[in-house]
Amino acid sequence: MLYHSVCQRSRVLALPVGVRSILRHHIVSRQYSGGASQSSLTIGGNTYPSDSWTNAPQSIIAQYDRRLHVQPNHPLSITRRLIESCFPGFQHHNDLPGVVSVDQNFDSLGFAADHPGRARSDTYYINKDTLFRTHTTAHEVEVFRANTSNGYTIAADVYRRDAVDRTHYPIFHQMEGALTWDKSQFESNDHFLHQLQTDLKNFKSPSIEVQDPNPPFHKESNPLQEKYHSAIEAELIGAHLKRNLENMAVTLFREADKALKASGQEAVLEDKDPLKMRWVEAFFPHTSPSWELEVWWRGDWLEVLGCGVIDQPLLIRAGVPTRMGWAFGLGLERLAMLLFGIPDIRLFWSKDARFLNQFDESKPIRRFQPFSKYPAAPRDVAFWLPKAGPVVAETPATTSSSPSPAGGNATEPTLSETPTFHENDLMEVVRGTAGDSVEDVTCIDNFTHPKTGRQSLCYRVTYRSLEKTLTNEEANTMHEQIRQELVSRFGVELR
Numbered sequence: 001m002l003y004h005s006v007c008q009r010s011r012v013l014a015l016p017v018g019v020r021s022i023l024r025h026h027i028v029s030r031q032y033s034g035g036a037s038q039s040s041l042t043i044g045g046n047t048y049p050s051d052s053w054t055n056a057p058q059s060i061i062a063q064y065d066r067r068l069h070v071q072p073n074h075p076l077s078i079t080r081r082l083i084e085s086c087f088p089g090f091q092h093h094n095d096l097p098g099v100v101s102v103d104q105n106f107d108s109l110g111f112a113a114d115h116p117g118r119a120r121s122d123t124y125y126i127n128k129d130t131l132f133r134t135h136t137t138a139h140e141v142e143v144f145r146a147n148t149s150n151g152y153t154i155a156a157d158v159y160r161r162d163a164v165d166r167t168h169y170p171i172f173h174q175m176e177g178a179l180t181w182d183k184s185q186f187e188s189n190d191h192f193l194h195q196l197q198t199d200l201k202n203f204k205s206p207s208i209e210v211q212d213p214n215p216p217f218h219k220e221s222n223p224l225q226e227k228y229h230s231a232i233e234a235e236l237i238g239a240h241l242k243r244n245l246e247n248m249a250v251t252l253f254r255e256a257d258k259a260l261k262a263s264g265q266e267a268v269l270e271d272k273d274p275l276k277m278r279w280v281e282a283f284f285p286h287t288s289p290s291w292e293l294e295v296w297w298r299g300d301w302l303e304v305l306g307c308g309v310i311d312q313p314l315l316i317r318a319g320v321p322t323r324m325g326w327a328f329g330l331g332l333e334r335l336a337m338l339l340f341g342i343p344d345i346r347l348f349w350s351k352d353a354r355f356l357n358q359f360d361e362s363k364p365i366r367r368f369q370p371f372s373k374y375p376a377a378p379r380d381v382a383f384w385l386p387k388a389g390p391v392v393a394e395t396p397a398t399t400s401s402s403p404s405p406a407g408g409n410a411t412e413p414t415l416s417e418t419p420t421f422h423e424n425d426l427m428e429v430v431r432g433t434a435g436d437s438v439e440d441v442t443c444i445d446n447f448t449h450p451k452t453g454r455q456s457l458c459y460r461v462t463y464r465s466l467e468k469t470l471t472n473e474e475a476n477t478m479h480e481q482i483r484q485e486l487v488s489r490f491g492v493e494l495r
């Protein structure tokens with residue numbers, strides 16, 4: 001769930017992905033046919049004008065503000081509280097509203113104008129200036145500006161157009177944390193450095209192996225913010241950050257281990273294959289140097305969080321130029337799935353008492369007991385993509401498939417007759433039509449005709465409700481609706 005570099009996005013939540021994600025990025029187009037069909041949208045009691053950037057569907061708007069991360073005894077809330085407990089003295093912000101400006105979500109954080117996270121294929125826009133936040137980092141500048149504490153966390157729901165499978169849901173939850181020091185509060189720079197060194201000496205060292213082959217910063221791949229930070233400042237802040245997050249990860253994974261042992265599963269595995277961690281260099285627009293923390297747990301390296309030394313221009317924009325420090329961000333679902341052994345991300349949204357009654361925040365974490373697994377009903381859909389039109393710049397004027405208003409600017413690029421197609425468009429048709437009755441959508445064939453050059457795709461849609469057995473007829477009806485929507489919205493030709 002992290003925005004990595006300018007050419008790659010992935011989620012902290014994402015488990016290893018196969019053919020689906022390899023294919024995903026080859027089907028990218030810059031156009032999208034989901035322009036506004038109403039002149040305004042009402043979200044959480046506020047009304048927003050829509051425009052040609054609007055692509056937020058009703059299915060998302062309807063789920064806005066469920067606030068799962070603060071529901072008592074909800075596994076996401078329990079996970080949040082466990083993380084908060086690792087940062088005593090921090091202020092915890094859990095009520096920041098999910099509709100934010102493009103400036104908050106991207107510009108104020110230094111996202112490049114062409115960063116893929118901004119694309120309408122990946123982000124839910126309410127209109128060209130307003131969107132559903134794609135990460136909790138959207139609130140960093142305002143929280144720094146308010147300047148009410150040295151340390152804070154932010155937990156919130158975030159929104160991204162994405163795949164349909166057991167670890168991806170278009171709404172998920174992130175947690176952000178930051179700690180800064182106001183250098184103007186210290187007698188001298190030496191006093192500031194001394195404070196960092198004293199903290200470092202006092203930290204307990206993590207009880208497990210930590211691999212960190214990285215230098216404190218690297219001229220090309222992970223630079224020091226030379227203009228603002230001395231080498232020793234960046235080095236000490238980086239070390240401070242790493243010790244804090246290592247200890248947090250140990251707390252979380254020890255809890256996960258305890259829960260697993262209490263359930264009687266794999267009781268001896270820990271001794272043979274102990275927990276360990278490693279630091280990996282990373283890139284984020286809002287930190288430098290930056291890293292990711294990975295944890296070896298039960299046979300896999302899991303990406304747990306992204307972090308780094310906060311971009312100083314960001315702090316300057318927030319009106320706190322004398323502060324410097326570190327920040328991190330992580331996905332709560334992935335950690336909660338691992339802590340509680342929750343096998344499907346849709347379960348977090350369940351209102352079924354058989355799910356909700358299993359969690360108790362006053363007790364040690366216990367593994368989730370699956371209450372039933374209903375049969376899967378897989379159905380395939382194969383189609384030829386329409387011949388793609390010219391790829392035009394992604395601007396409000398050119399992204400809508402709705403007819404240009406009379407008197408439109410004649411110099412604007414025109415759209416091709418048939419809208420082109422992004423895999424996330426298909427995901428959204430599936431979600432809009434079948435909702436949580438779909439467990440997974442996977443591309444199983446991608447073929448380009450050698451003579452005509454036309455591209456054909458085949459997707460397997462696996463229907464499986466968490467709450468009941470779907471009849472053949474129910475699955476067929478949903479599937480037929482999806483097929484027809486693909487034709488009417490994207491001009492594909494069914495095979």
Ligand code: DAH
Nearest residue numbers: 002003135306307327328329
């Ligand atoms: N905003 C990042 C994302 O969603 C996560 C992140 C990384 C947050 C590093 C941070 C940070 O505060 O320092 O992809």
